[in-house]
Amino acid sequence: MDSYLPIRGRIPTLSLPRRMEEWLTSAPSIICIVLFAYFRGEAHLGEFVEGLGPGQLVGRQVLGMPCLGEIQLSFFDRKGHLEVEVIRARGLQQKNSSKALPTPYVKLHLLDGKQSVEKMRTSAPARRTLDPLFQQQFSFSTSYTDKILQVSVWGEYGRMDKKVFLGMCEIVLDDLNLRSIVFGWYKLFGMIAASTHGSG
Incomplete structure (x- = not known):
C-alpha cells in the first residue's frame, strides 16, 4: 500500500513561483524530469490529480x-x-x-x-x-x-x-x-x- 495515497475532495494543482515556471519552459527536458521526480516525492500526489472523489485512493501510476x-x-x-x-x-x-x-x-x-x-x-x-x-x-x-x-x-x-x-x-x-x-x-x-x- 506504500504507493497509494488517500486523497479527499478536489485537489489544487501544484503552484510554482513565477520565475521557476519561466525557467522550466526553457530548461532541458532532463532537468524537468529531475524536478518532477523531486516534487512528486515532496508534494502530495493529489496535487497532480484533480477531481477525485472524497477519500479516493490512487497510486502514482494514475499520473x-x-x-x-x-x-x-x-x-x-x-x-x-x-x-x-x-x-x-x-x-x-x-x-x-x-x-x-x-x-x-x-x-x-x-x-x-x-x-x-x-x-x-x-x-x-x-x-x-x-x-x-x-x-x-x-x-x-x-x-x-x-x-x-x-x-x-x-x-x-x-x-x-x-x-x-x-x-x-x-x-x-x-x-x-x-x-x-x-x-x-x-x-x-x-x-x-x-x-x-x-x-x-
Whole structure:
C-alpha cells in the first residue's frame, strides 16, 4: 500500500513561483524530469490529480493513465453498518472493437488489505448505454473500519456472456465522515489495484 495515497475532495494543482515556471519552459527536458521526480516525492500526489472523489485512493501510476469515466456514489453509516448507493456512471468508454454499446454493471468489494471480505453487485440497467443510471443501495454486514471499498465497472456485450472491464476506483472508508451522507463523483481508472476478484 506504500504507493497509494488517500486523497479527499478536489485537489489544487501544484503552484510554482513565477520565475521557476519561466525557467522550466526553457530548461532541458532532463532537468524537468529531475524536478518532477523531486516534487512528486515532496508534494502530495493529489496535487497532480484533480477531481477525485472524497477519500479516493490512487497510486502514482494514475499520473500516466487516462480517465475511463466517472461514477457517483453515496455513503452512510447506519447503526455501524456501511450503506452504499451506486447512483450513476457517466462517460464510460466503448470498446474499440465493438459497434454495440455495453450493458454496464458495478461490483463492490470490501477489502481488508488485498483480501475481499464482502462483495456486492448491481443488476444491469435496462438498456445499453455509456451513461447508466443504477440507483441501487447496498448494506455491508462486515465492519468497514480500516477497510477500502473497491468499485469496478464492467460491461456485458451479450456474445457468449462476454464481460469487459470498464474502469475502477478505490475509497478509503476511514477518510469519510459517515455521521451524515457523503456524496461524490469518483474518477475511474484502469486496474490500479494489485488484487483482482474476477469478472463475474
